[in-house]
Amino acid sequence: MSKPSSARKMSHQTSTDGTELIGDFLQSIRQRLGLRALLQVTVWTTLVAGSVMLLIAMSYVLRGHSVDRQWYLWVAVLGVVAGVIAAFTRRASVDGAATFADHFFGLKDLLITCLHAGRSGRSDGFYALQAEQAADRVQQLDPQAIDCRPPRRQLWLAIAIASLSLLLAFKQPSEAVQTQLDLETTMLVETERMNQELEDLVDELEKSSDDEEERELLDPDRLREMVEELRKTKDYKEALRQYAKLEQQLEKARHKLEQRRDEQLLARAAKELEKAEETKSLAERLQQKKFQEAGEQLSKWKPTESKPWNQQRRELARLKAAAQRMAAAARNSRQGTSSSHNPNSASKQSASVSAAGKSSGGSGQASGTASSDGGGDLAEAIEQLAESLKEWDEALEECASQEKREGQCDAKSAGQCKACASSANSNLSKLSKYLRKMTIKRRANQKLSKLCKACSQCQGGLGQCAGNGPNPGGKKAGWGSNESRRDVREELYDNGQTASLTGIKGQGPSQTTVESADEGTGVSTRRTVERERQFRRQFESFVSREDVPAEVKSGVKRYFQFIHQIDETQPTLTDSAE
Amino acid sequence: MTLTAEAAHQSAEDFVTTFHRIREEVSKFIVGQQSLMEDVLLAILCGGHVLLEGVPGLGKTALVHTISDALHLDFRRIQFTPDLLPADIVGTQVLMDRDGSKVLEFQQGPVFCNILLADEINRATPKTQSALLETMQERSVTVAGETHPLDSPFFVLATQNPIEQDGTFPLPEAQLDRFFFKLLVDMPTHDEFSEILNRTGGNQQPTIEPVASGDDMHRLGHTLRExxxxxxxxxxxxxxxxxxxxxxxxxxxxxxxxxxxxxxxxxxxxxxxxxxxxxxxxxxxxxxxxxxxxxxxxxxxxxxxxxxxxxxxxxxxxxxxxxxxxxxx
Incomplete structure (x- = not known):
C-alpha cells in the first residue's frame, strides 16, 4: 500500500497544513465552478432572453410594425435579474465542490470523505491517513484543469439569436402600418379638435338663445351633455360611430321641432292671400316664413271697437278676407289629407311610409308629422278665426242696419256684436301666439340643423383623414365620373384600407328623408332632395379639406354648380332620377 | 480503542501484504480466475461464507482446497448427496464405554473445521441444508440441547452446479442470505486453459506453503472494520x-x-x-x-x-x- 510521504512523522502541524491545503483547493474549485456557472448562466440567459425577444420582435414584424424598443429594455432587465438569481442559486457549496472534484479528478470520494471527517473532528487512525493522502493528492492537482468555457453550440446559438433580435429592432414598419399609425395620430388630433369645435358650437348656440321658450325647446344642457360624452379616439370607426350617434340624437331632437305641415298650410294660405291686393303684404310675410310678423299684422288689422259700426265693418273686411282665404287654404289642405286617406291612396301612403321606415333605418318619425294631419291645430285656429270674424261681421252688419233703420242700435245687438268681437279677438290672439311659436320653433330647428350639419361635417372630415395617406386610393382628383354606367371597368388604386364601417340596423341617422308630395299635380322632390343632401355633404366635406389644392376645390364647386344648373334647366333629369 | 495513524498504516499495510501473499500462493496452483480468487479471499477476510456456482471441472474445489492450504487452516469437505443427514454434517451423540459405564458422547461432524467445502450443496435435502444454518450464522452446533462452538475462524465455501437440476433442491432464501458472496465461476480463457494443462499434466505438482494463519484472519478482519x-x-x-x-x-x-x-x-x-x-x-x-x-x-x-x-x-x-x-x- 502506498503511504503518504509525510504520514510517517505526522504531527498536528502537518495535519493542519493538510486541512488548509484541502480547504484552499476546494476554494479554488468553488471559484472555478462559480465562474463556469456564471458563464453558463450568461449563455443560457442570453439564449432564453434572445429567443423571447425574437418571438416578441417577430410578432411585431409579421404584423408590419416596427418593434417597440421598450421590450428590449424590459427583457434585458428581466434577463439580468434572472441570470443573477440563477447564478446565485447555482453557486457551488464546499460539499458540492468536493463531490465535483472527486468525480472530475477521479479521487473516488476522497475529498468529500475527508471533508466530512474534518467536520466531525475525527483525526485519528485511518482519518489521519486519509487526510494526508488527500493533501498529497490535491498538491498534484490543478483546479485550472476544470474547463470553464460554456458549451460552444449554445454560445453561438445565443449570439445568433440575440443578434437577430437586435437587428429586428431597426426594421422600419411597413408602408401600410405607417399609414395606419399616422392615421391614428391624425384621428386622435382631429377628434379632439372636432369635439372642441362642437362644444364651442353648443356654447354659441346657448348664448344666442335669449328667448326662454326657445331655450326650453333647445335644452342646451342636454346638448352639452351629449357633446361632452364625445371622446377623443384614434379609432376611425369608433370616432365615426360617436359622431353618427350624436347626429342621430340631434336629428331626433330636431324631428320634434318639425312643423312642415303647418308651414305647407301657411304657404298655401300665402298663395291664396296673394290673389287679393289687400292681403298681399300678409302673403309676402308668410312666404318669407316671417310668421310672427304675419301674426302681428293680422292683429293690426283688427277694427277699432270705438268707431261707428260701418267703419268697423269696413276695417274688418280686410281681416275677414284674409281669414277666409287662409281658411279656404286650410280646408283644401284638410281635404287633400282626407282624400289621401281613401283606400287607394292609403295603400300608396302606407307603402311610402314603410319605405321611409326602411330607408331611414327606423330612425323614427317621418318628417313633417310632428303636428296633426293637415296642420290640424293651425287649420282649426284659422277656421275658428274665419268663423268668428264672419259672425262678428254679421253682427256688425245687423248693428249698422239697425242704426240706419232706427237711428241707433239696441242693446241686444250691441251686446251680441261685442260678444262676437271678443270671440274673434280671442281666436286672433290664439292664431298670433301659434304663429309666434312657429317662428321660435323654426329658429330652434335651424340651430339644431346647424349642429347636425357640424356633426355631418365631422364625419366627412374623418373620412377625408382616412384617405389622406400617401396612397389615398381611388382615382385622382378631377378624374372621376358621375356616370353610373361605364363601359370599361376602371382600375382603382388600392390603398390597403379594406376595413369598412358596418352599421347596425335601426341605429344611426339616415341620409334619406320622407317628403310628402304636395297635393294635386306636380312632381315629387323627394329624390332630388335626397341627392341634394348627398351632394351637399360631399361638397361640404371636400371643400373643407385643407390638403386639396384651391384649383381642385374650385373645380369641384363648378362641377356641383353645373349639376344644379342641369337640375334647374332640365327637369327631365329629376324625373329620370325618380 | 482507536488506532494511531502509525498503527492504522501498519494494519493497512499488513492487510494488503497478507492478501497479496495469499493470492500469490494460491496462484501457484490456480490459473487465472484472478477476480474470483480476490473475491473469495476478500469474503474470507471479511469472515463471510461464499457460494460458488459453476459447471463441474472449473476448479472450484481446487480453489478452496488451495486457499485452505495457503491459510494453514483445518479443511474439511462434504460431498452433499440426497441421502446425507444433518447428523452427518454437524455430528451426533454416540454411546461410549467409559470406565465401564456407558455414556453418550458428542461425536463431532465434519463441520468442526476452519474451512468447510460444501460441494454440490444443492444436492442435499432441505433438512440437511438447514443443518448448516446455525453453523454459518452462529458458528456453533447444538445437539441434544448442548451447544458446541465451532473452531475460529470458520468459513463455508459451498459449490453448486447451475446446469444439472435433476435431483437437486434449490437453497432456501434463508440459507442463501447467509452467504457473503455468490460468485460465478467462468470458463478459463484459451491461454489459461493451456496453462492449466501444463501445470496439472505432469508429475510435478506445485506445493502450496501456508502464508497466513487463523490469527491473521482475525487481525485482518479487525483492520477492515476500522x-x-x-x-x-x-x-x-x-x-x-x-x-x-x-x-x-x-x-x-x-x-x-x-x-x-x-x-x-x-x-x-x-x-x-x-x-x-x-x-x-x-x-x-x-x-x-x-x-x-x-x-x-x-x-x-x-x-x-x-x-x-x-x-x-x-x-x-x-x-x-x-x-x-x-x-x-
Missing part, C-alpha cells in the same frame, strides 16, 4: 439496497417489474465489509462509491427473489442490480 466510510457513501449503499425492493419509490423499472423481494440488511452488511476490503486493496483509507458499485453484484445477486415474470423471461439478478446502480448514478 476503515472509515463517509455518510454520503453509506447513504449511497443503503439506497442501492433499498432500491432492490419493488415497493421502494426509487426502485428502477426492472426491479418493479421482475423482482418479488429485494435484498436484506444482511446484504448491506456484507457490502459494507467488502467495500472496506476493496478500499484497502486499492490503496485507500476510505470507502468510495466505486467500491460499493463493484461489490453490489456478488453481494446481492443471490439475495434478490425474482417474480414470476422475471423467472419466465429469464431475467438475471445481475442485470437487475446493474440497472439499480445505473438508476442511482
Amino acid at each position: 476503515v472509515p466510510i463517509d455518510e454520503t457513501v453509506q447513504d449511497y449503499l443503503v439506497r442501492i439496497v433499498r432500491a432492490t425492493h419493488p415497493e421502494n419509490e426509487h426502485a428502477p423499472e426492472p426491479v418493479k417489474k421482475f423482482v418479488r423481494h429485494g435484498a436484506s440488511p444482511r446484504g448491506a452488511q456484507a457490502m459494507l465489509a467488502a467495500c472496506r476490503g476493496r478500499a484497502l486493496l486499492d490503496g485507500r483509507y476510505h470507502v468510495a462509491r466505486e467500491d460499493v458499485a463493484a461489490v453490489a453484484v456478488p453481494a446481492l445477486r443471490h439475495r434478490l427473489i425474482l417474480s414470476f415474470e422475471g423467472e419466465a423471461e429469464g431475467i438475471r439478478s445481475d442485470g437487475v442490480i446493474q440497472s439499480v446502480i445505473e438508476h442511482l448514478d
